[in-house]
Amino acid sequence: MKKDIGAGKLALYPTPAVVVGAMVDGKPNWLLVAHVGIVTHSKLMLSMFGKHFTNAGVRETGVLSVNVVDEALLPKADFVGSVSGAKQDKSDAFEWHVGENGAPVIDEAPLYMECRVEQTVEVDGFDNFVCSIDATCVEEEYLDEKGKVDYGKLKPVLFEMPGYTYLRCGERIGRCLKLDGE
Amino acid sequence: MKKDIGAGKLALYPTPAVVVGAMVDGKPNWLLVAHVGIVTHSKLMLSMFGKHFTNAGVRETGVLSVNVVDEALLPKADFVGSVSGAKQDKSDAFEWHVGENGAPVIDEAPLYMECRVEQTVEVDGFDNFVCSIDATCVEEEYLDEKGKVDYGKLKPVLFEMPGYTYLRCGERIGRCLKLDGE
Numbered sequence: 001m002k003k004d005i006g007a008g009k010l011a012l013y014p015t016p017a018v019v020v021g022a023m024v025d026g027k028p029n030w031l032l033v034a035h036v037g038i039v040t041h042s043k044l045m046l047s048m049f050g051k052h053f054t055n056a057g058v059r060e061t062g063v064l065s066v067n068v069v070d071e072a073l074l075p076k077a078d079f080v081g082s083v084s085g086a087k088q089d090k091s092d093a094f095e096w097h098v099g100e101n102g103a104p105v106i107d108e109a110p111l112y113m114e115c116r117v118e119q120t121v122e123v124d125g126f127d128n129f130v131c132s133i134d135a136t137c138v139e140e141e142y143l144d145e146k147g148k149v150d151y152g153k154l155k156p157v158l159f160e161m162p163g164y165t166y167l168r169c170g171e172r173i174g175r176c177l178k179l180d181g182e
Numbered sequence: 183m184k185k186d187i188g189a190g191k192l193a194l195y196p197t198p199a200v201v202v203g204a205m206v207d208g209k210p211n212w213l214l215v216a217h218v219g220i221v222t223h224s225k226l227m228l229s230m231f232g233k234h235f236t237n238a239g240v241r242e243t244g245v246l247s248v249n250v251v252d253e254a255l256l257p258k259a260d261f262v263g264s265v266s267g268a269k270q271d272k273s274d275a276f277e278w279h280v281g282e283n284g285a286p287v288i289d290e291a292p293l294y295m296e297c298r299v300e301q302t303v304e305v306d307g308f309d310n311f312v313c314s315i316d317a318t319c320v321e322e323e324y325l326d327e328k329g330k331v332d333y334g335k336l337k338p339v340l341f342e343m344p345g346y347t348y349l350r351c352g353e354r355i356g357r358c359l360k361l362d363g364e
Binding site: 001002003004005006007008009010011012013014015016018034035036037038039040041042043044045047066068071074075078081082111113118119121123124125126128130132133134135136137138139140143144147148149150151152155156157158159160161162163164165166167168169170171172173174175176177179 | 308
């Protein structure tokens with residue numbers, strides 16, 4: 001028996017929790033974001049409230065990093081989600097370096113993407129940054145024999161808003177279009 | 183040691199696999215979509231290649247359903263992802279009814295959202311439908327004592343593109359901002 005829990009009740013979870021990095025006034029700032037999406041087959045989207053400190057840096061530099069969070073990185077990622085860079089300098093929350101495209105990236109992240117803002121879609125005060133990907137760097141242990149990311153090994157931390165919790169990425173069910181075996 | 187696997191290598195996975203339902207020429211059609219996203223705190227986005235049969239119905243009617251897939255529903259969901267509605271009538275792939283807003287919804291889905299297209303952002307031939315949510319209906323067994331969706335019980339099937347596989351949603355790690363207990 002289904003219950004209608006109302007309008008505007010977003011239930012498209014869980015989603016990967018990522019740390020977005022951007023230079024703000026010449027220093028790196030970090031923001032935990034899980035309202036993310038995929039656009040086309042090669043771009044991503046980040047939905048970030050326009051007043052976030054990080055957004056100003058993204059708008060100014062046009063580049064950012066998307067750092068995937070695993071369980072080892074979660075305590076630090078959770079921390080940067082708790083306090084605004086406008087109130088507290090978060091530049092040293094992680095070991096980091098400047099990526100090839102100029103965005104700060106997190107050394108400890110199992111995988112990061114260096115991204116470039118292609119388009120910003122404003123909706124209800126949120127900047128929805130549609131980004132192309134200049135480079136994707138991943139710890140070699142998480143690549144399979146074909147050189148692709150193995151999500152059976154790299155288990156990104158997931159987020160869901162209604163309960164405000166983090167979830168583990170589970171095991172593989174099967175291959176698309178070959179569920180009954182290959 | 184990290185390896186740069188190149189530009190345009192999208193790695194923002196896994197994401198929830200959902201079945202999008204829309205009326206096309208007066209009949210329901212179904213499309214498996216995992217290139218989805220969250221916009222603001224209450225809207226969602228679906229990135230669907232413009233030539234999909236379903237897109238024509240979405241553009242014409244302005245409404246669609248987003249049906250969350252659990253493991254019981256996965257074989258049928260995987261099937262509708264394998265064949266175009268332009269070639270094969272998929273209207274009876276699921277038990278369904280017409281939702282309050284006119285979009286077809288799947289009876290067997292553990293949760294569905296009736297959505298309304300607010301804006302369409304075209305990127306590289308893809309329609310990125312930004313949708314508001316008219317209603318969210320969920321099987322009561324998946325609601326917690328506060329009436330919110332319990333993702334510890336409702337485990338949406340997840341998708342990842344590099345390995346082209348489905349993954350299980352895993353268990354809860356902890357609450358945001360309270361990782362060390364409440």
